[in-house]
Amino acid sequence: MRIVVDLNRCQGYAQCVYLAHEVFKLNGTESLTYDPNPDDARRLQVERAAAACPVRAIMIDRLDGAERGAAS
Amino acid sequence: MPEETPWQQALRYANRADPYPFYAELRKTPVARQPDGTYVVSTYREIVALLHDPRVSSDVRRLPARAPAPAEPGAEPITEAVIELEPNIITCDPPEHDRDRRMMTRHFYGPTDAPHQISDLEPDIRRIVAGLLDGMRGKTRIDVVDEFAYPLPVKLICKILGVPLEDEPRFHTWIETALDALDLGPEAASEEMRSRVAGARGSVKELEQFMAGLLRQYAEQPGPGMISAMVHNGGPGGRMSEGVLASNAVLLLFAGHETTVNLIAHSVLTLLRHPEALEKLRRRPDLIVPAVEELLRFESSVQFWHTRSAVEDIEIAGTTIPAGAPIFLVYGSGNRDPERFTDPDRLDLERPDNEHLGFSQGIHFCFGAPLARLEVQVAVGEFVRRVENPRLVVDPPPYRHNQIFRGPRHVLVDIDGIRD
Numbered sequence: 001m002r003i004v005v006d007l008n009r010c011q012g013y014a015q016c017v018y019l020a021h022e023v024f025k026l027n028g029t030e031s032l033t034y035d036p037n038p039d040d041a042r043r044l045q046v047e048r049a050a051a052a053c054p055v056r057a058i059m060i061d062r063l064d065g066a067e068r069g070a071a072s
Numbered sequence: 073m074p075e076e077t078p079w080q081q082a083l084r085y086a087n088r089a090d091p092y093p094f095y096a097e098l099r100k101t102p103v104a105r106q107p108d109g110t111y112v113v114s115t116y117r118e119i120v121a122l123l124h125d126p127r128v129s130s131d132v133r134r135l136p137a138r139a140p141a142p143a144e145p146g147a148e149p150i151t152e153a154v155i156e157l158e159p160n161i162i163t164c165d166p167p168e169h170d171r172d173r174r175m176m177t178r179h180f181y182g183p184t185d186a187p188h189q190i191s192d193l194e195p196d197i198r199r200i201v202a203g204l205l206d207g208m209r210g211k212t213r214i215d216v217v218d219e220f221a222y223p224l225p226v227k228l229i230c231k232i233l234g235v236p237l238e239d240e241p242r243f244h245t246w247i248e249t250a251l252d253a254l255d256l257g258p259e260a261a262s263e264e265m266r267s268r269v270a271g272a273r274g275s276v277k278e279l280e281q282f283m284a285g286l287l288r289q290y291a292e293q294p295g296p297g298m299i300s301a302m303v304h305n306g307g308p309g310g311r312m313s314e315g316v317l318a319s320n321a322v323l324l325l326f327a328g329h330e331t332t333v334n335l336i337a338h339s340v341l342t343l344l345r346h347p348e349a350l351e352k353l354r355r356r357p358d359l360i361v362p363a364v365e366e367l368l369r370f371e372s373s374v375q376f377w378h379t380r381s382a383v384e385d386i387e388i389a390g391t392t393i394p395a396g397a398p399i400f401l402v403y404g405s406g407n408r409d410p411e412r413f414t415d416p417d418r419l420d421l422e423r424p425d426n427e428h429l430g431f432s433q434g435i436h437f438c439f440g441a442p443l444a445r446l447e448v449q450v451a452v453g454e455f456v457r458r459v460e461n462p463r464l465v466v467d468p469p470p471y472r473h474n475q476i477f478r479g480p481r482h483v484l485v486d487i488d489g490i491r492d
Binding site: 013014015017018019021025026044047048051052054055056 | 181184185186187188190191358361362364365425426427431433437441442445449
């Protein structure tokens with residue numbers, strides 16, 4: 001699966017980190033790094049993380065609309 | 073008697089089940105000065121602006137002396153009762169806030185490079201929820217609050233903190249007595265509320281002493297859970313003073329379950345009021361993740377927050393909030409603001425762009441949000457999957473008195489059975 005985080009929107013709430021720490025990491029207290037192509041086995045975790053983002057900065061499979069349809 | 077403002081009406085107990093029409097009226101004046109000098113902010117944009125404004129303080133110690141007009145007579149005693157405790161992370165500002173919250177975050181979620189202590193609890197959560205639902209077998213009527221919404225969060229928070237579950241009956245009574253005594257509306261001056269406030273002082277004191285005792289016990293003999301860890305390992309910022317530690321431990325214990333109880337109870341209530349949404353969730357269980365976000369928006373467990381004040385004059389939405397004035401941010405109203413949410417009174421489990429205020433925003437964003445989400449996703453998801461033909465018995469259900477931590481006292485539901 002593919003994810004994109006809008007780092008201009010990200011405010012460092014770290015909610016995604018608590019839900020999917022293998023995919024999202026916080027460096028220090030503010031800057032977020034993430035795996036843009038996490039394994040599909042982590043989909044539920046990543047979807048939970050995206051829904052938990054207070055500023056809705058995490059986008060899943062937006063780059064390729066067909067991928068989401070194929071996966072679900 | 074002068075006519076009551078929409079805010080005062082929203083706070084009346086008779087309107088607890090449905091404050092939303094009064095919020096709609098309130099939003100016509102986004103920043104509304106009340107007769108007691110409090111500024112009530114009810115629109116999404118203004119709430120968010122103030123949540124990120126460094127000219128707004130959350131420090132409860134700034135409140136009484138700086139209030140420009142005397143608070144309503146009945147509101148005074150409980151404000152005093154609250155500040156007998158040292159400030160906790162909700163009621164203080166940076167830099168103390170940042171230092172204390174950072175330390176608590178590490179003990180709650182785990183070290184920064186592997187913060188998975190809370191997500192690791194999912195199997196425990198599933199086991200507790202399964203046990204609660206199994207226990208309903210053979211029943212035709214259940215109380216969703218007492219039999220389902222309450223036991224899960226309280227068991228979990230006790231385990232996380234290291235508070236003995238045997239003490240639950242005691243601290244439950246103290247917390248309930250304290251919550252029932254807080255009234256910031258026109259009914260605060262009533263005989264009934266005054267006697268509740270008198271009773272609540274003792275309860276707050278007992279809760280504080282109970283926690284102080286537990287801290288001392290863990291200081292002598294380390295044990296499992298977050299409280300013992302906080303006593304022994306303050307981290308780079310040093311340890312918290314005993315008073316601050318006790319105050320934050322009380323906050324974690326109380327906020328760590330009360331708000332979740334209300335969210336689970338409101339979620340079931342709301343779904344039973346919207347059969348098409350319930351059916352959709354039954355057919356598509358994966359919708360539970362966005363569904364919980366919508367339920368957080370629709371019936372927020374914290375309706376507003378009351379310890380903020382202006383550090384200097386703040387101009388906003390055509391009004392100047394004078395330095396020192398108390399500011400109430402009404403999350404429950406911002407979440408129903410049509411300027412931000414399309415068709416806000418409609419429940420839409422797939423609502424796009426749902427940047428709700430159910431956990432607030434800014435530096436005081438709900439500390440326990442990841443735990444609450446996990447608990448409610450599992451609890452409500454399993455309730456929907458396993459409970460056969462649930463029907464509301466009383467609608468609206470009776471509500472608890474508290475205006476901030478708003479939730480039903482009971483939600484009676486008739487059921488046909490429990491699926492495996």
